[in-house]
Structures are given as C-alpha cells and as structure tokens.
Amino acid sequence: MSDSRNDRPGLGRRGFLKLSAASVAGAATLGAASRPAAAAVAGSSARPAPLPAAKGPRVVVVGGGWSGLTMAKYLKKEKPDFDVVLLEPSSVFFSCPLSNLWLAGLIETDMLIHSYVDAARNNGYIWLQAALTDLDREKRRAYTSLGTIDYDYIVLAPGIDYMYESFGVEDPAEQYMVAQTWPAAFKPASEHLTLKGKLEDFEEGVFLLTVPPGNYRCLPGPYERACMIAAYFQKEEIPGKVVLIDPNEKPTIKAEGFLAAFSELYKDVIEYMPSTKIEGIDIGAKKVITEFEEIEFADAAIYPRVRASRLIENLGLADPNSPQLEAAIDTLRYHVAGDEHTYVTGDARPMPFSKSGNTANSEAKIVAKMIAAHAEGKEVPWQSPETICYSAVRADPLESIMVDAKYKHDGHGAGWGFTDVTMINDRSKDLGKANIEWGKGLWRDMFQS
Numbered sequence: 001m002s003d004s005r006n007d008r009p010g011l012g013r014r015g016f017l018k019l020s021a022a023s024v025a026g027a028a029t030l031g032a033a034s035r036p037a038a039a040a041v042a043g044s045s046a047r048p049a050p051l052p053a054a055k056g057p058r059v060v061v062v063g064g065g066w067s068g069l070t071m072a073k074y075l076k077k078e079k080p081d082f083d084v085v086l087l088e089p090s091s092v093f094f095s096c097p098l099s100n101l102w103l104a105g106l107i108e109t110d111m112l113i114h115s116y117v118d119a120a121r122n123n124g125y126i127w128l129q130a131a132l133t134d135l136d137r138e139k140r141r142a143y144t145s146l147g148t149i150d151y152d153y154i155v156l157a158p159g160i161d162y163m164y165e166s167f168g169v170e171d172p173a174e175q176y177m178v179a180q181t182w183p184a185a186f187k188p189a190s191e192h193l194t195l196k197g198k199l200e201d202f203e204e205g206v207f208l209l210t211v212p213p214g215n216y217r218c219l220p221g222p223y224e225r226a227c228m229i230a231a232y233f234q235k236e237e238i239p240g241k242v243v244l245i246d247p248n249e250k251p252t253i254k255a256e257g258f259l260a261a262f263s264e265l266y267k268d269v270i271e272y273m274p275s276t277k278i279e280g281i282d283i284g285a286k287k288v289i290t291e292f293e294e295i296e297f298a299d300a301a302i303y304p305r306v307r308a309s310r311l312i313e314n315l316g317l318a319d320p321n322s323p324q325l326e327a328a329i330d331t332l333r334y335h336v337a338g339d340e341h342t343y344v345t346g347d348a349r350p351m352p353f354s355k356s357g358n359t360a361n362s363e364a365k366i367v368a369k370m371i372a373a374h375a376e377g378k379e380v381p382w383q384s385p386e387t388i389c390y391s392a393v394r395a396d397p398l399e400s401i402m403v404d405a406k407y408k409h410d411g412h413g414a415g416w417g418f419t420d421v422t423m424i425n426d427r428s429k430d431l432g433k434a435n436i437e438w439g440k441g442l443w444r445d446m447f448q449s
Contacts (some may be wrong), residue, residue: 012281049128049147054132056081059122059238060142060149062132062311064116066089066357067346069446070364073123084125085151087132087144088116093447095187096218097357103185103196104395105226107436113189114447115379122449125384132158135315137339153371156327157346157364158309160217160355161325163324166305167210168280168289182208184303184368186217198299199232204239205217205298208288211246214324214411216306217347223251223258224391225301230269242294243271245288251275253354254314254391257425263288292297303408306355308348315344319350326350327446331413332366332382340363340374352416353407354387361442362386384408390435398432401425 059082061072072086081220093113102112120127133144137153162184164175183191199207207229211222226244233240251258262270273290280289281302287294288302308326312318317336319328327344329336331351336342345367347355353363363385373380384406392400404422409415424431 005261006300010377028373030292041280047147049130049144050125051085051128051149051150054085057152058083058085058150059153059155059371060151061086061155061157063309063346064090064127065346065360066095066442066446067360067364068155069093069119069156070361071157071368072125073119073446074365074368075371078126079123079375080367082372082375083186085149086116086120086125087129087130087142088127089129089131089145090116090189091129092116092189093119094192095357095439095443096186096188096192096221096311097442099185099188099192100221100225100228100399101197101392103225103391103437104232106228106392106395106398111439112444116384119447122447130155132311135342137336137342140341151341152361152375153341153343155343155367155371156312156315156344157344158311158348158362160306160311160347162187162303163305163307166213167278167302169304174281174283175297175407178302180436181283182300182302185301186221186303186306195301196302199229201239202233202238203300206241206243206296207233207282208297208300208302209242209244210301210303210304211244211248211252211276213247214305215352215355216303218251219354219356220251220258220389222246222303223254223385223395226263227258227266227272227393228395232264233269234266235395240269240298241271242266242269244298245276245278245290245295246272246274247277247415253389254403254423254425255402257391257393257427260425261427265394270397277370306347312344312348317344322350323324331409333370340359343371351407351413353385354405356387356389358388358438359385359443361445382406382413388438390431390438392432392435393427394432397429399427399429400431400435401427402431429438 027113041128061068072084075082075084098265101107117125130146140151169175183194185191185195226242230242276290278288287296307324312327317327327348329344334343346360353359366383369380390400390402390405402424403419406420408419
C-alpha cells in the first residue's frame, strides 16, 4: 500500500482538532465568573447579552452557515443602518461544499475553514458566539446562551438535523450510537473529521454510504462522495468496495454523469444499489437491513432523512404536516405566518429547493432585500434563488459535472418546478477547475467585504 496515506495536504486532523478545541476552550472561559455553572446558565438567559447598544433597527441572524453568513452581510449592504448580529456558537466555519474533495485529499483543510471574526469585521456586523435557546415573538426578544437580545427582525437559518427513524432506528440510544459510530458527515465539522479519519484508517472490505429519502442536504453529495472515496481507494491501492444504497430509481440529480462515472471509472470499486429501501440497522453485527437482503459492512457513513433543525420545532414554528418538520412560512415572502418580523431561510425552509450552498447564498440575498424593503414600508417581488452545483467525479485529473437551475411556482407559492436549467453531464477538467473556483468565489462573497 502506498505511503502517501500518511502525507495529507494542509492542516491535519490533529492540528485542526487542537485548533478547534483551543478556540472552544477560549470561548468557554471568556467572561466566566467564580460561581456554579448552573447559576451562570440560569443568570445569563435572563440578563441582556453583552452587546453594544443598537445603532439602528436590530436584525438577529441565527446560524452561521451559508445562508446566515450571506444574510448578515447583505442585510448591511441593503440597509447600512441595520444593526446586524449573527448568532453562531461554533468557533470556526467549516464548509460542507467541496468537503468531498478534501476527504479524497484533493484540497487543503484551510480552503474549508474560515473565521467568523473576519466575516463580521469585513462586513460591518457583530458575531456573537452564542446559541439561540428561546424566542418571545410578541416582545421581539431572543433568549440566547449569553443573554437576551431585543430585535426588530430575526432570521432563522439553523440548518438541519437527522431522522434516524427513517432507517428503522427508533430508540434514542441506538440513534446516538449510529450517529456517533457512522456519522453522515453532512453537518460540519466534527462529522467530517471523523469520516476522514475512517478513510485514513480503512484497510479492506465494504465501506457503506446511503442516500436519504426525501429532499436532503446536497442532492448530489452522496454520489460525489462515492466517487471520491472510490478514487481514494484506487490511489491508495486499498482492497475496498464502496456500496451506495439509494431509495431512488437513479441518482437524484446529474444522473447521467454519475452513472457514467460509476461504470467507466469505478466499475470494480462502486456497487450502486438503486431502488433499495433501508428498513433497519443491526448495530452490533454491522449490517443494514433492506427490503430484500442484509448487507454487511466494515465501516460506513450513514446518511438518513433530514429534517429542519430541532430549533424550528422547539420554537413552535414547524409545519406539523411537513414530513421533514420544516418551517411553516409564507413561501413567497419567507416570514412566519402572521409575523412579518420572523423569517426562515436556508435548509429549514419548506420549499422544495435544493438544500445546497449556492441556493442558500442566492436566496439570502433575495430575502435581505425583502427585509430591507419591509423596514421602509415597501415590498419587492419574489425572485427565484439559483442553484449552481459542481460535482467532482474523477480525482486525477480532477473532473466534474455541473447543473445551473432556477425555480418556478404556480403563482401562489406552490406547484414548484425547475426552470432555466443547464445540465452538463460530460465530465471535464475545465469543470474540475471551475468547481474549485466556484467554491473560492462564494467563500470570498461570505467572508470578504
């Protein structure tokens, strides 16, 4: 086996873990007083958060992912007198988009990690390293882990959580065991670090991947990941096979491009199992149970159905009729029904848009315009977000496929479909280069002025 497995580009797992641990430890001690932890938590939730007085209408943005970061920046651009506060408890940003390339050793870690301090400083808003715990929408008061914040508008972009019961795992203890033993790695960043470590330690056998049912984060992600892990196995001469279980009849997007890669590049490495539903997981035996058979594996990244972050449900904003418990909002204006001061964007939204970085980025710019207009007693027409998505299918040389699409509706915020679609399923080195530049451009958009 090649020695190159021990020579990874960029910041290694240990270095990144030390960086993250140090950052979290520093945040934990900032402002700590010599009193019991329980008293500190109870007191902090009742007193005002340690923020300067608002210099204009205050907008609180909850969640520092692609939607929240873009929202915070573009609220200030649309209405400079907004006093914007971004709530995000993580110490650093870690990008899910392009992380599959990182798993295969094609890009360095520092391409994926970025500073919330830089983003806030460069774009004129405040980053508060805290979590939202409750919301009083009548008083327009947010309760956070560092105290209360009174606001004029609040935007909730908390992302996703997983629904392991979709794979027949009902017991909470078993759900946590699956999540921590075989993390999906579609929520940054610890899951990604664990998955990268699994690949570096993998010696032989079946590495199992799953495609979730429903509308999940990064539709092409599981298929791209299968390609990148297969390419990694080939490069390192690992006698392993990637088994990809998919409840759909074919890949959910860019099907022609992915199927061509599976058959032409990874015929002996990837076993693709479409139209296969997982009904259970035997944790002790390392098996997934499908309608037709039991599949043993050596290791895995198990990606179940996604739902809106539990924060949405905890705040009483989830649509009970949504199978993924997404937010109940006006699908053309993004605000909660009857509350034009509370908005939900990103992967917690109910519209069937792609749950992807570019979609969240373009959508946030549109909603920032809506909020700025509302603050001035105006209204802007609905615009479609745009989904531009590149997927790597070959590692050496880097080759990608891509899609560019917008969305349409029936005039009432329902009956959604695609429009203005450009699909390129012929993999190429030019698209591979464009893939990297796409990521760099969006990171610049979120973190630089």
